[in-house]
Each structure stands twice: as C-alpha cells, then as structure tokens.
Amino acid sequence: MSALSDPFDGLWPSVEPELPEQALTAIAGRAQESDRAGVPARESLDLLRSLDWPGRPVPEKFHGGGAGLVRCCAMQRALGAADPALAVALNMHLFSVGLMVEHWRRRTDTSWLLMEAIATQNRLLASAFAEPNLGGSTTRSLLRAKEVDGGWRVSGTKRPCSLAAEADLVCLQLQAEARPGAAEDVLVALLPTTAPGMRVVRDWDAMGMRGSGSDTLVLEDCLIPDELVFHRAPAGSEDDDVFAAGTIWFALTATACYLGLAQAALRHAGDLLGRLRIAHLDSPRAGLPSYQAAVGDHVAALLTLEAACADTARRMESGAAPERLVDTALAVKQRALRVVPDAVGALAEACGGAAYSRSGPLERLWRDAQAIRFHPPTPVATRQYLARRALGLPAGLDLDESAPGLAGRAPGAADGRR
Secondary structure, eight states: OOTTOOTTTTSSOOOTTTSOHHHHHHHHHHHHHHHHHTSOOHHHHHHHHHTTGGGTTSOGGGTSOOOOHHHHHHHHHHHHHHOHHHHHHHHHHHHHHHHHHHHHHHHOSTTHHHHHHHHHHTOOEEEEOOOTTSTTOSSOOSOEEEEETTEEEEEEEEEEETTTTTOSEEEEEEEEOOOTTSOOEEEEEEEETTOTTEEEEOOOOOSSOGGGOOEEEEEEEEEEEGGGEEEEEETTOSOOHHHHHHHHHHHHHHHHHHHHHHHHHHHHHHHHHHHOEEGGGTEEGGGSHHHHHHHHHHHHHHHHHHHHHHHHHHHHHTTOOHHHHHHHHHHHHHHHHHHHHHHHHHHHHHHGGGGGSTTSSHHHHHHHHGGGGGSSSOHHHHHHHHHHHHTTOOOOSSOOOSOGGGTTOOTTGGGTOO
C-alpha cells in the first residue's frame, strides 16, 4: 500500500460537483479570522449561495439539488474540514431542510412550497430548537403558543441559535397550549427573520465554534401564521416518524461535521510531525514508532466512526424505517463525542508546544472539537435512552430521573422481600 494512500478514501462520495476544491480552500482561508471575530464569514456564506448550497437537499422536482442523506453528510464532512464552525452553523440549515423533506415524503402536503422557495431563492435557515432549561429535549418546547385567528402567538427565547443574525428564515419548534382534555402538541414552523416581534441578541462568546454565530433569538408576541406550520406531533413523543427521521439527519450530519474537523486535525498534525525533529534521535516525530502508535490508535477509532456514520446514512437513504434507526444514529453521535475530542487532543499532544500556539490551526480545532459534547439530544439523555431501550424499559429522549422498572411495585418487591 502506498505511503500516500488515504485510509478514509472510498467511505464517502466525492462532493467536488457541489463544493469544488477551490471553494473549500477559500472557505478554509477565512476560518481563523472568523474564529477571532466570533462571527461567520460573510464571504463564505455568499460563496455557498453562489454554489446553490442552500437548496442541495431539496428534491429535484422542487428545483433543488436532490442530495440525499449520504451526500449531505459528505458535504458536511468537507465543510467541517475547511471551517468547522461554519459547518456546524450550516448544519442547522441542513437538518431543518432535511426535516422538511422527510415530512413531505410522508405527508405529501403543501410543505413543498416552502422547500421550493428555499431552493429557488437560496434562502438560509437558522434552526431554533435549543432553549435554556429544556435539557436538550428535541420533542418539547418551553415556548407556549396561544392559538389566535390565522395562527399562533408566541413569546420566548431560543439559545443558542446558529446563524440567527445571518439567516433569511428560522425553523423552530413551539408547544401549543392544550385544549381541555387534550394533550399538548409540538408545532414545527418556518418564519422569516424579519417577522415582527423577532430579534437577535448578539451574545455568542464561547471557547470554541466561535465562528458559528450561535446567538440568542428572542420572540416577543410574535405571530406565526398557520400556513408556515409544516409539522405537528404530540409533545415528548419519540414515536413520530418525522421527528425520528429528523433526529437521524441531525445526529449523522452533525457527526460528519466533526469527522471533517478530525481529518483537518490529522492533516495539520501530519505536517507538523513530519517537520518537528527529535534532535538526539536525528528523526522527525513522524518517523518514530512511539508517535506512529499514538496516531494509529486514533485513526482506527476515527475509521470505525466514519464507517458507522456512512453505513447508517446509507441505510436511512435506502428506505429503512427511521424508528428502527434512531438508536443506531444516536449511538454514532454518542460515540463521536468521545472519539473526536480524544483524537484531536492526542494529535495536538503529539505535536507538543507547537500545537498550543495560536499561530497554527490545531489549537482552534481542539477548541472547536469540544462543542460536540453539547448538541441535543444531550449525552446524558442519550445515554439513558439507549440503556433503557436495551434493557426493555420505557425510554424517551426527555431526561427522566424516575426508575421506570420499579413503577407500581411495593417496597421490597424488586428483591423478593415482602
């Protein structure tokens, strides 16, 4: 095998038609300044619009690019290698459009009009699902929507909300006030960022992913017209097929962003390890078995994660029921939040003090890698969900501190005592 062979080659399709190498190089060239400024690079967003990137997931019949989940993951991986913060911000657009596509495929309603507008007008979406005190739940909202003539009236806060100040539209979920005797529903809607009662507070100042523009979105007596609500489901329900599909889209495309970040770290570390010498051994670090072993263990973990992400995306794209793939997709994301930060940290450590300098990209990539721990569904809720599913207990992605296996039992019943 050639020393120059890429162990990751062949796992993903080429994205050259959508993201030419020249464009990715230009985006990568702005990443450091975007990190310092703490805002997304406007030039990079404009470049992606010129490449029709916003409409890539929209079906071709609605004038989009028709990219399925596998291709969208591959695009996010490429963007993640160029500018991880921009990739994560744009992933919220991709996830929202993917959710709309999955909804339309299952409901075949007029939501295609919204997708067509996104594709033909190159509209960028911010995804306003995260909220303070929500605990990372994806099927609930603390924004209570009151039904009024022609729509819903809502007030509240969405934070963090990537691309909040740069997007044309916002995809958000809100919880409808229950009618007497009925359960509460979650609504998913699309709203222009110019809507009355909506404003952005520029308060994003984090350690990493600084260029994602994840500011705060405030809604004050904001009206959401009925025609812009494209999905409705019972609050807290993981049985909804569209929410299940959306969870898979987010888990896999988000993981792909961080896989791209890891590939960028491996590339930069490889360059440094090839140049940094150990004087008394008269050898570059890359030529020493101890450094090779440290890198090799993490390459193995990354390859396993890449293969799992790509395979799950292909199964989803080939028509597998999303309800049967949610566990696998969440497991891929849960594994990524260990594998990627560990790999980037080990690569930086192998490069020594040179990796700690702000003059190079490794310290930024290390900071950006930490953000994977905070995307919903949160790790603690995902861990609980996967365990309960495996143990045959009632499970949901809402964090639950009860003991469902003991519900209704008398004291001592668990160990046979009476």
